[in-house]
Amino acid sequence: MFLIDCYPDYEENCMTIWLDNKRCILKKEEFTPVFYVKALKREDKLVQYLENIPFVTYIYENRWISLRKKAPVIKVILSKYNIREIASEIDRMGGYELYELFNVDISFPQRYFFEKNVFPMMKVADDSPFAVEYDTPDLKELLFTITVDSKRIPSCSDPLTCITITLKSEEDSFKLTGTEEEILIDFVKTIKIVDPDIIYSCGGDEFVFPYLFYRAELYGISLELGREPGWFKKEGKSYFSYGRIVYKPPQYLLKGRMHIDTKSSFLFKEGGLDGLIELSRMSRLPVQRLSRLSPGTAISSMQLYEAYRRKVLIPWRKQTPEQFKTALQLLKADRGGHILEPKIGVHEHVGEVDFSSLYPNIISEFNISPETVLCPCCPDSQKRVPVLNYNICEKKRGFIPDVVKPVIVKKALYKGNPELKGRRTLLKWILVTCFGYLGYRNARFGRIECHESVTAFAREIFLESMHTAEEQGFEVLHGIIDSLWLKKKVPRKEFECLCDMISEKIGIPLELEGMYSWIVFLPSNLGIGALNQYYGVIDGELKARGIELRRRDQPIIVKKMQEDILQTLAQACTKRTFFKKIPDTLEVVRQYVQAVSKGDVNLEDLVISVGMSRTLKDYKVNNLTVAALKKLKKEGVELYPGQVVRYIIRNWKSRKMADRVSIPELMENSVYDREKYTELLIRAAHHMLSPFIDEKRLKEYITCRKQLTLREYL
Amino acid sequence: MGRTAATYRVLTEKEIGKWKEFRKALRKKDREAFDELMKKVRKHASASSYMASLDIFDAMSMAILIEHEKEIAILKEKSEHVSD
Numbered sequence: 001m002f003l004i005d006c007y008p009d010y011e012e013n014c015m016t017i018w019l020d021n022k023r024c025i026l027k028k029e030e031f032t033p034v035f036y037v038k039a040l041k042r043e044d045k046l047v048q049y050l051e052n053i054p055f056v057t058y059i060y061e062n063r064w065i066s067l068r069k070k071a072p073v074i075k076v077i078l079s080k081y082n083i084r085e086i087a088s089e090i091d092r093m094g095g096y097e098l099y100e101l102f103n104v105d106i107s108f109p110q111r112y113f114f115e116k117n118v119f120p121m122m123k124v125a126d127d128s129p130f131a132v133e134y135d136t137p138d139l140k141e142l143l144f145t146i147t148v149d150s151k152r153i154p155s156c157s158d159p160l161t162c163i164t165i166t167l168k169s170e171e172d173s174f175k176l177t178g179t180e181e182e183i184l185i186d187f188v189k190t191i192k193i194v195d196p197d198i199i200y201s202c203g204g205d206e207f208v209f210p211y212l213f214y215r216a217e218l219y220g221i222s223l224e225l226g227r228e229p230g231w232f233k234k235e236g237k238s239y240f241s242y243g244r245i246v247y248k249p250p251q252y253l254l255k256g257r258m259h260i261d262t263k264s265s266f267l268f269k270e271g272g273l274d275g276l277i278e279l280s281r282m283s284r285l286p287v288q289r290l291s292r293l294s295p296g297t298a299i300s301s302m303q304l305y306e307a308y309r310r311k312v313l314i315p316w317r318k319q320t321p322e323q324f325k326t327a328l329q330l331l332k333a334d335r336g337g338h339i340l341e342p343k344i345g346v347h348e349h350v351g352e353v354d355f356s357s358l359y360p361n362i363i364s365e366f367n368i369s370p371e372t373v374l375c376p377c378c379p380d381s382q383k384r385v386p387v388l389n390y391n392i393c394e395k396k397r398g399f400i401p402d403v404v405k406p407v408i409v410k411k412a413l414y415k416g417n418p419e420l421k422g423r424r425t426l427l428k429w430i431l432v433t434c435f436g437y438l439g440y441r442n443a444r445f446g447r448i449e450c451h452e453s454v455t456a457f458a459r460e461i462f463l464e465s466m467h468t469a470e471e472q473g474f475e476v477l478h479g480i481i482d483s484l485w486l487k488k489k490v491p492r493k494e495f496e497c498l499c500d501m502i503s504e505k506i507g508i509p510l511e512l513e514g515m516y517s518w519i520v521f522l523p524s525n526l527g528i529g530a531l532n533q534y535y536g537v538i539d540g541e542l543k544a545r546g547i548e549l550r551r552r553d554q555p556i557i558v559k560k561m562q563e564d565i566l567q568t569l570a571q572a573c574t575k576r577t578f579f580k581k582i583p584d585t586l587e588v589v590r591q592y593v594q595a596v597s598k599g600d601v602n603l604e605d606l607v608i609s610v611g612m613s614r615t616l617k618d619y620k621v622n623n624l625t626v627a628a629l630k631k632l633k634k635e636g637v638e639l640y641p642g643q644v645v646r647y648i649i650r651n652w653k654s655r656k657m658a659d660r661v662s663i664p665e666l667m668e669n670s671v672y673d674r675e676k677y678t679e680l681l682i683r684a685a686h687h688m689l690s691p692f693i694d695e696k697r698l699k700e701y702i703t704c705r706k707q708l709t710l711r712e713y714l
Numbered sequence: 715m716g717r718t719a720a721t722y723r724v725l726t727e728k729e730i731g732k733w734k735e736f737r738k739a740l741r742k743k744d745r746e747a748f749d750e751l752m753k754k755v756r757k758h759a760s761a762s763s764y765m766a767s768l769d770i771f772d773a774m775s776m777a778i779l780i781e782h783e784k785e786i787a788i789l790k791e792k793s794e795h796v797s798d
Contacts, residue, residue, distance in 0.1 A: 335721070340760050459764060528756045 227256025275422030337481030369398025
């Protein structure tokens, strides 16, 4: 029997538990949530308040209120499921400073799973979230898509014409047709008869379900698709994250089934159902909810559970301020990983070596955690953070390392098995985000000094690896945080030996990513090696970073040309043949330039897409984006920050703004600025070939049909 | 990172910016020499960044000295070949 999911029943004040034993069983279970309050002053007022609420009882306890401090607290036990309401009231009563609250904003499923020490998708009685080989329940999966009668972008006023249903087990699909009313009634019936455990939609949260609800209401049909009546709905919202506007669609969650929106779920797209189940087991977040969350929330949940396990209370709002630092300390501490400027030009006999999951490994190996870094119990500890000289606890194993370690181990065990790729991918995402959560302001168990310690160790490891490689006769061409590009005319085997040697020395595995037939490092406009801008052929495959090819704000034609240049160069397998291929690449550029100047191009290839950073009125300069936005506004189309504006350059130098760009959807003729597009092509070509030919000569060659000899450009 | 305090690469560019007027008053040949020196500075931004000293000009000077030392070594070797 499997424990699939649980969710609160706010009417009965109990939990609904979903078990699966070849068929689904929903049962109600009593469960009383608790939270804790520590009164800094006026405890009498708090007690008096609690006495007056009929469904609340309370007791005094002595608990860990942080990873280091134990204190007396009041445990508040509720028989009604309105924790938030009561907690907010207490907080308000104390003027937001007298009462510290704990274990408030933990969701009901998490509380249930944590307290009972169980987890979603668990085989009841005999299973562990750390298991690598485990059974999964046999879930019935159904996928549906809708067809709407609409010529443009579908909206709620357009009628529904068809619902297509696919059963995963039978690989068979059928259509529900007829009048709109019949379709909707049949849909509800079909779900009841098929009785799936998972319903997949494509855009269910953003459009499909809001739309179906609207249409169903017109006929008085109640759209009940769960095993219990009712839905968990959440409104959509826009919010700022790291200076960018992000839009989060509304959510439609079913009771007793799982609704997974294949279009909006990042984790489902990355890891599939198998990955979601893996992460659900590890993080103790139900699959349906998890599919709508970020990897960061999953790692947070793992931290919360670890706190529960260690009987540490979880603060409602984190209140650990940063320690004061001098300007020099800040300069020394507030840094990222180490980067070594690349040696410009083409190189051969190059291998790329990477530390896998460097940051998580550092956390685990060196015991980096909020309570271990700068701990008061071992000020003279032998374990020190390099350069920053923070002491690290020698007595206790940290709390974050205990969370991270199993993930690292599991990811390594899944390696090499293509069937487990989904699981591995999601674990990788957890490891990528766990470091960010060490310094994040809102992360409950984050602390900036941990963040600094991790990067300090990373820089030290980088330099130690660099020195070892050099002692072994390798030339270090370039390095970024956890990767090095090394050069030595020796067989692959010797690169692998070096990796083993460094792995052994450092205690974190260093792996050979691959060998380059050749690699080109590009200069920046300041004349030195640009960081992370290169292309090359690694183990027979092209790899390019930081060139226009990978950027969104360039027309497709530029990317196509660069792709062609790369393909031409890829035919070379040594540095010598590489040089022989350069005249061929110039021929490629010439063909593109000729096509543009003859008007022999597909207009779609000329479209430039730019992400908007602000609204039209906030743009200060009159650039092409502004010209395009103005044009769209005239047509009654208004775009908002975060959306993408598309345009074609019509006449770049025109004095009239409206003449500078065209909107592809509104174009009447195929006029475009041939000179400007030629310039864009030449600039992009030059960017790739800059170590070998200067821009002026490239231009001369392309536009004057001058034949360059090999010797001339070298 | 780079949000509370400026990164070392940004600070170096700021320091170079301080010499803008000085550069402007130079002759073309000297301006070119100045730019070459700044290239040498940028080449060692990672070492300066690792050291993270508050005296940015010191680190810049050291970067230039290193590049000059390397050039001297090359010239020395070449001149030895000539005298042979």
